[in-house]
Amino acid sequence: MIQLIRGFKDILPGEVELWQNIEKTARSLFEDFGFKEIRLPILERTELFARSIGEDTDIVEKEMYTFPDRKGDLITLRPEATASVVRSYIQHKMYAKDPVQKFYTIGPMFRMERPQKGRFRQFYQINAEVFGIDSPFIDAQIIFLAVKLFSILEVTDAKVHINSLGCPKCRLKFKESLSAFLPSVTEKLCPDCLRRSKKNPLRVLDCKNSSCREAIIDAPAIIDYLCPECTQHFETVKYGLEKFKIPFVIDKRLVRGLDYYTRTTFEIQTGLLGAQNAVAGGGRYDSLVKALGGPDQPAIGFAIGIDRLAEITGLRNKDFTQKPDIYIAALGEKSLPLAFGWSCNFGLEGIRCEMDFSNRSLKSQMKRADRLKASHVLIVGNNELEEGAVILRNMTTKKQISIPIENIVEKVKAELKSYRLSDK
RNA sequence: GUGGGUGUAGCUCAGUUGGCAGAGCACCGGGUUGUGGCCCCGGUUGUCGAGGGUUCAAGCCCCUUCACUCACCCCA
Numbered sequence: 001m002i003q004l005i006r007g008f009k010d011i012l013p014g015e016v017e018l019w020q021n022i023e024k025t026a027r028s029l030f031e032d033f034g035f036k037e038i039r040l041p042i043l044e045r046t047e048l049f050a051r052s053i054g055e056d057t058d059i060v061e062k063e064m065y066t067f068p069d070r071k072g073d074l075i076t077l078r079p080e081a082t083a084s085v086v087r088s089y090i091q092h093k094m095y096a097k098d099p100v101q102k103f104y105t106i107g108p109m110f111r112m113e114r115p116q117k118g119r120f121r122q123f124y125q126i127n128a129e130v131f132g133i134d135s136p137f138i139d140a141q142i143i144f145l146a147v148k149l150f151s152i153l154e155v156t157d158a159k160v161h162i163n164s165l166g167c168p169k170c171r172l173k174f175k176e177s178l179s180a181f182l183p184s185v186t187e188k189l190c191p192d193c194l195r196r197s198k199k200n201p202l203r204v205l206d207c208k209n210s211s212c213r214e215a216i217i218d219a220p221a222i223i224d225y226l227c228p229e230c231t232q233h234f235e236t237v238k239y240g241l242e243k244f245k246i247p248f249v250i251d252k253r254l255v256r257g258l259d260y261y262t263r264t265t266f267e268i269q270t271g272l273l274g275a276q277n278a279v280a281g282g283g284r285y286d287s288l289v290k291a292l293g294g295p296d297q298p299a300i301g302f303a304i305g306i307d308r309l310a311e312i313t314g315l316r317n318k319d320f321t322q323k324p325d326i327y328i329a330a331l332g333e334k335s336l337p338l339a340f341g342w343s344c345n346f347g348l349e350g351i352r353c354e355m356d357f358s359n360r361s362l363k364s365q366m367k368r369a370d371r372l373k374a375s376h377v378l379i380v381g382n383n384e385l386e387e388g389a390v391i392l393r394n395m396t397t398k399k400q401i402s403i404p405i406e407n408i409v410e411k412v413k414a415e416l417k418s419y420r421l422s423d424k
Numbered sequence: 425g426u427g428g429g430u431g432u433a434g435c436u437c438a439g440u441u442g443g444c445a446g447a448g449c450a451c452c453g454g455g456u457u458g459u460g461g462c463c464c465c466g467g468u469u470g471u472c473g474a475g476g477g478u479u480c481a482a483g484c485c486c487c488u489u490c491a492c493u494c495a496c497c498c499c500a
Binding site for chain 2: 003006057058059062063080109111113114115116117118119120123124125126203256258267274275276277278279280281303304305306307308309329331361362363364365366367368369370371377379381382383391393395398400
């Protein structure tokens with residue numbers, strides 16, 4: 001037997017309906033707020049990710065699916081979507097038409113990590129990105145949208161964490177003072193953090209190791225080093241969130257694993273996912289468009305993990321699967337071809353129809369109709385053919401009526417319609 | 425990449441000091457010659473994850489390997 005690749009998964013009927021529901025909800029919400037869908041390739045040149053996410057981030061260092069194509073060029077299965085959206089924005093010169101562009105995109109991402117609860121090597125994200133707006137109000141609105149989606153999907157345990165990473169100007173000052181602080185707690189840091197403290201000191205603040213957490217309690221916080229412009233920006237984001245009545249906590253340790261973030265960063269965290277706590281994350285990346293060769297346009301975006309969202313939504317136990325409206329129980333060789341014709345016509349009329357082709361006993365066909373939760377069964381056998389009328393049985397009320405074979409699809413359709421009306 | 429746990433029927437899982445591979449559910453058929461759910465009766469289902477070793481004999485002991493899972497790390 002050939003098995004699927006480690007960390008990958010099939011989403012089977014029964015679960016896929018929940019995913020469809022999540023995606024439908026997200027689409028409609030984003031469209032209502034003026035976001036346009038953009039569909040992007042899942043393979044890009046490796047360089048795109050190396051330059052945007054950052055050469056010495058974990059993602060680029062050890063998690064990407066990178067390989068040479070037949071020509072020898074290095075290509076990579078995208079580990080996140082933002083880089084591709086930015087690439088597309090620049091490549092198609094969308095800023096020329098209007099620098100302000102709002103996109104959403106839904107699709108798979110790939111990271112070669114060890115799988116565990118809420119973490120897969122192919123996972124799915126809903127991304128939303130806004131280009132060309134530097135107002136902090138858009139930061140607040142983006143967070144509002146994420147929160148709104150979570151509440152529509154009845155997620156109970158979700159908390160907004162926000163932080164500001166400042167602009168390159170204030171971050172430089174902060175890095176200096178952090179680098180000056182770290183040597184004073186060297187003994188408490190884990191080996192990883194010792195390495196980070198030289199290479200990328202910001203990452204130390206993000207470590208979950210309890211000893212490291214303790215060590216950095218008194219470490220300088222970046223918000224204390226924000227320049228006046230960045231401070232003002234952050235204040236307005238908070239003001240906006242309060243205006244939207246969105247509860248949030250300021251999380252000084254929220255640094256995030258991608259280098260391109262500036263100013264506002266945020267995560268939506270939950271306690272329902274084991275060791276994973278982020279269900280959504282994002283932030284502002286004002287320097288990225290220019291860094292990738294585009295104009296100097298600000299941008300902000302976020303990603304929601306669909307796999308994780310599907311695990312924690314309150315809709316999880318709802319049954320979204322579609323049940324047949326009609327199950328045709330055909331008895332005898334003469335009935336089968338007739339029933340087959342009707343089943344096709346029911347389908348064309350939008351009436352979900354199932355039937356059995358094996359000419360089994362009525363009892364076993366009824367059993368199957370019951371198992372499939374069909375609302376009605378249409379019984380046709382030799383008796384019915386002689387009389388020129390079939391039996392329509394309502395599976396909940398057990399009431400049976402006789403329906404002439406002439407124009408049967410129309411008649412059944414009318415019958416189902418009145419049934420549905422009386423049902424509501 | 426590192427560590428722990430788990431792999432036996434479609435599913436959930438028993439399986440004693442090594443001695444004929446099991447249960448419940450599901451599925452199929454019958455009880456009711458053409459009427460579902462409850463009940464009763466009967467039936468089908470296995471590379472015991474894979475490979476090797478020890479043994480008269482291995483689901484069980486030893487070695488190797490793979491997968492799943494949880495955690496570290498990081499993130500969605």
